[in-house]
Amino acid sequence: MVLSHAVSDSDAYIQCTFASRHLQTPLPRFKMPENSLPKEAAFQIINDELMLDGNPRLNLASFVTTWMEPECDKLVMAAMNKNYVDMDEYPVTTELQNRCVNMIARLFNAPLEESEVAVGVGTVGSSEAIMLAGLAFKRRWQNKRKAQGLPHDNPNIVTGANVQVCWEKFARYFEVELKEVKLQEGYYVMDPAKAVDLVDENTICVAAILGSTLNGEFEDVKLLNDLLLEKNNETGWDTPIHVDAASGGFIAPFLYPELEWDFRLPLVKSINVSGHKYGLVYAGIGWAIWRSKEDLPEELIFHINYLGADQPTFTLNFSKGSSQVIAQYYQLIRLGFEGYQSVMENCQENAMVLKAGLEKTGRFTIASKDNGVPLVAFSLKDNTFHNEFEISEMLRRYGWIVPAYTMPADAQHVTVLRVVVREDFSRTLAERLVLDITKVLNELDHLPSKNTNSQSHHAMGKDGVIKVSKKTALETQREVTDLWKKFVMASKKPSKVC
Structure with a gap:
């Protein structure tokens, strides 16, 4: 909002x-x-x-799905007038949600028997899912502390400084201290060892990110689990792990099936994932999955009967459209494991095409990793004269929305541009984007620096090396005047269009 x-x-x-x-x-x-x-x-x-x-298809800032098949669009529109919370009136929609929860739980290797029902809930997005998971951890910790006769009024969560803002919202809204592991240049995710060092008896969980918003990198959940097991054994605590897999939850099972990050690790008690990101559904759907019933305190679940039958509910909101739940079920059965794997492989290949094109310019340092969310985060090797924010601004003239931002503490001196590669971002668009970025770079090379403290001029030489030469203020003024004259003269030329 x-x-x-x-x-x-x-x-x-x-x-x-x-x-x-x-x-x-x-x-x-x-x-x-x-x-x-x-x-x-x-x-x-x-x-x-x-x-x-802006054009959603050219919005490369967003992880959110901007295209679905026409058949799925029809299902979405047909369900626009269904309020999902009316479970008794719309029992089939409720059944579809339960099927989605069980499919996703098994995708994340939840320890379930063949006929056992998974524990989870559909949400508006990962932000709500994180709030629910955080509340479950807080209540579970409080209950244990009360039973032991210990203070229970100062809970904290350990995260990396790269977490999405919804974690900060949870901490502030629900009065939980947020203990952040600072970043460093070249390492833009949470260091598991430093995270475990911050854990104390008041830590309700450690939150690991599977797909950092900053550069798409997966945090090492396996190492975090192993280190935390050691600390729990030494201290007698049972500090658990939550995995924020908003972006990576629908990627890792298909591209990196051997990667251990999910319920295969004993300390992972809950996972959230965004269906509206790489779950391939339009905005408005997320999922919170718990390892077992014991990990979701019963007192957080409300039972209502004024809509026609007993209905258990664990959400922050009440009314919610049914369309996205139905769309998620469509995608899961329409694509299957093979289809999702094909989509993710194609996204990854297109990300590599984009990365190669950017590296070929010789002007950028790549901040993202090849293994992770299919995106490319990159910085200028030399931003003395022009910076990443100028590139982002000038790309909008071509219709592209490419965000530029600074990294969190302690890497805030690093600025990056980021391109998220979604299903509808083709290889052709990747190649087109590289061409447009090259045009922008050429334009910037011939423009005076916006940095008033610098009177230098730079241009790319034939050998790919940036040539730098000092200019006086008078020379800079003359260059600007000449550029303006050329612009005015060009505008006076008669148009060839009838």
């Missing part, structure tokens, strides 16, 4: 050319209009404004 804010009086009304056929007066922007509008006018007003949104 974005907090709203008002704007100046001059922007208090919406003007729409097409809607003027039906509407003679401007529409108030922040106040409900007095009268109804024709449906055509309402549609056109909104449609005109939405034209200024």
Whole structure:
């Protein structure tokens, strides 16, 4: 949710050319209009404004799915009016959710017998799933401390500084101290040894990330499990692990089946995954899976009967659309293991194409790893004159949305660009992006630096080495003047288009 804010009086009304056929007066922007509008006018007003949104397919900042098959789209639209919480009225939808939970739990190697039912729940996304898992850990820790007659008012969670902001939200909203392992240049994930050093008797869990938002790298959950087992044996604690597999949960089982990160490790008690990321469903679906019933305290589950039957519920929200649950089930049975594996392999191959193209320019250092989420994070080798934020800004002229950001502490001096490779990002688009990045680099090479402290000029030589030469302020001013003159003269040329 974005907090709203008002704007100046001059922007208090919406003007729409097409809607003027039906509407003679401007529409108030922040106040409900007095009268109804024709449906055509309402549609056109909104449609005109939405034209200024970015193209989701070219939004390379997002991990969220932007394409599904038409057949799945039909199922989504057909279920738009179903409230998932009405389990008694929509029992088939409830059954589909339960099937998804069991399929995902077994994908994550939950220790289940053939006929045993998995413990899990569908959520709006991984943020809600993390909140639920964190609450389960907090309550489990509090119950044990109370039974031992020990203080239970100062819980903490150990994470890396690279965690997604939802972990900070959980800590602040539910009064849990967040103990972060700082990063360092060249190592942008949580160090398991440093994490275990931060664990104390008040630690409700250690959160490991399978697919860092910053560079897609998988943290070493196996090493974390082994080190934490040793510490638990030495101290008598039973500090568990939660795996935030929001991005990597639907990747690792298909690309790296031998990698031990899930319920095969005894200390992993819960896992969250985003169905709307590499689960290949539109935004609005996540999953929280627990190892066993013992890991989800019964007192957190509510039972209601005012919708027609006894319904257990463990969610932060109540009403929720059914469409994404149905879409997740469609993808799971439509693609199967073979289909998901094919999609993930294709994404990884396209990421390698993009990486190779960027390396060929000779201008970038790659911050991401080949094994992990299929994305490419990269930094300029020399950002003395122009930086990654300028590249991000200029790429928007070509329609690309490529984020630039600084790393968390203690690597905040490092800035990277990141391209997430989703199913709808083809090899052709990867090659096109490299060409457009090259164009941007060439443009920047001939523009004065925005850094006012620098009066140097740089350009790429034929040998691939950046040539640097000092210029006086007068030379810089003359160069800007010449560039402006060329621009003005070019704009005066007659157009060849009739």
